[in-house]
Amino acid sequence: MTWTEKYRPKFFDEIKGQKEAITKIKKFLENFEKGKKALLLHSSPGTGKTTLAYVLASEKNLEIFELNASDFRNREKIKEVLKPAIEQKSLRKKGKIILIDEVDGISKIEEGGLMELLNLIDYSSYPIIMTANNIWDRKLSSLRKKSEIVKLKELNYNEIKNVLTNILRKEKRFIEDDILTIIAVKAKGDLRAAINDLQSISNLDDVSFVKFDERNKETDIFNSLRQVFKGKPSEDFLQIFDSVNMPLDDIILWVEENIPKEYRGEELAKAYDLLSKVDVFKGRIHKQQYWRFFVYMNIFLSYGISASKNLEKIREGFTSYKKPSRILKIWLNNKKIEKKKSIAQKYAKYVHVGEKRALKEFPIIKQIIKSNPRIQSELKLDEQEIEYLNGE
Ligand SMILES: Nc1ncnc2c1ncn2[C@@H]1O[C@H](COP(=O)(O)OP(=O)(O)OP(=O)(O)O)[C@@H](O)[C@H]1O
Ligand SMILES: [Mg+2]
Incomplete structure (x- = not known):
């Protein structure tokens, strides 16, 4: 059995990073009588669309009636299949949803079927759920108008790593x-791809080729830093850190650690000012879960830092850059404090005490939670929080 199947979420709780989407979907179901009849889930591959549709059905005790591309062969065919499916049968015990997975895969020849679907949507007694990677194709424009649109988030590397762990x-x-x-x-962002990679390397005795990648990582960051600090800023720099196989958070630390090795005086001030902006965007990303801000972080960090230097003066010679060990520790410590806080919050809410009190009593609370997995799940601790407990 593939690990992606074996570990396919069965409950909402197990679906990572899609809280917002889940809330919207639940709302769609609640408002079904008054609102739109169809829901269009879209996102890049391997982020949980199909999973979400199935989990929704099982959690809400609904049957799934799934349409395939072949049902869209022509108008007659789709009428024949869909019409009886969308009619309310008063004797039904169980409700159902109608699922059209990968609706963007419906090809040109089947567009007649798509037209008929558009006609029938409004009369459906049951929610119609569709998934797609790309909803911006012209052929889907009318469907977009008739549907509630919900975008799933691209999973960030940390969320993916947690699932793998x-x-x-x-x-x-x-x-x-x-x-x-x-x-x-x-x-x-593709969790399916990550799980598949994991499964395939888990069977190897020798993971040295992966290690090789790892070795590149250091050379990559050294080269990128060298270009940013010493080179003339150019548009190419906007992608310079993309090729470094390292989370952006780590790259920030590398840049921060090594700025003083290259810049002096005013250059230094400018560069640090930009770094503080990077931090602001980082905060916004975490608060608003708006990953597009990564673009700004990237621009400041590469082109921005590069352009902070005195461009008259060409930098030569070799500088050996330092791994940001000290700062990394502080950062990790801050992360720990965050975890401690979030666990205390969950606990406080659950037993109806103040958060402050929970924090004060944390050493003992921690021991209790740590030794009791049932409490951990009762409090809905996430993997990172549990990891924190176990690491202490
Ligand atoms: N958000 C998630 N939380 C937990 N597991 C996930 C999530 N997204 C994907 N997975 C894992 O990846 C596998 C594939 O997910 P799924 O089939 O739902 O992706 P999808 O969004 O429908 O992709 P596609 O666009 O390619 O159809 C799942 O079986 C599960 O193991
Ligand atoms: Mg899918």
Whole structure:
């Protein structure tokens, strides 16, 4: 059995990173009588659309009636299949949803079927749920208008890494943390791809080729830093950190650590000012879960930092850059404090005490939660929080 199937979420709780989408979908169901009859879920591959449709059905105790591309062959065919399916049968015990998975895959020849679907949507007694990677194709424009549109989030590398760690724990296997990071970053939001990568390397005795990648990582960051600090700023720099196989958070630390090795005086001030802006956007990303701000972080960090230097003066010679160990520790510590806080918050809410009190009593609370997985799930601790408990 593939790990993606084995670990396909069965409950809403197990679907990572899609809280907002889940809330919207639940609302869609609640408002079904008055609102739109169809829901269009879209996002890049491997982010949980199909999973979400199935979980929705099982959690709400609904049957799934799934339409396939072949049902769209022509208008007659879709009428024949869909019409009886959307009619209310008073004797039904169980409700149902109608699922059209990968609706963007419906090809030109089947557009007649798509037209008929448009006619029938409004009369449906049951929610119609569709999924797609790309909803911006012209052929879907009328469908877009008739549907509630919900976008699933692209998973960030940390969320992916957490899923991978969890799977390894259940499989009782061990893979080095650095390698997990590489897999998670490389997946670029596609959790299915990451899980498949993980499963395939878990069967290898020798993961040296992955290590090789790892070795590149250091050379990559050195080269990129050198170009940014010493080179003439150019548009190419906007992509310079993309090729570094490292989370942006780590790259920030590398830049921060090494600015003083290259810049002096005013250059230094400008560069640090930009870094503080990077931090502002980082905060916004975390607060608003708006990953597009990554673009700005990237621009400031590459082109911005590069253009902070005195361009008259050409920098030569070799500078050996330093790994940001000290700062990394502080950062990790801050992360720990965050986890402690979030666990205390969940606990406080659950037992109806103040958050402050929970924090004060944290050492003992922590021991209790740590030794009791049932409490952990009762409090809905996420993997990172549990990891924090176990690491303490
Ligand atoms: N948000 C998620 N939380 C947990 N697991 C997930 C999530 N998204 C994807 N997965 C894992 O990846 C597998 C594939 O997910 P799924 O089939 O739902 O993706 P999809 O969005 O429908 O992709 P596609 O656009 O290619 O159809 C799942 O079986 C599950 O193991
Ligand atoms: Mg799918």
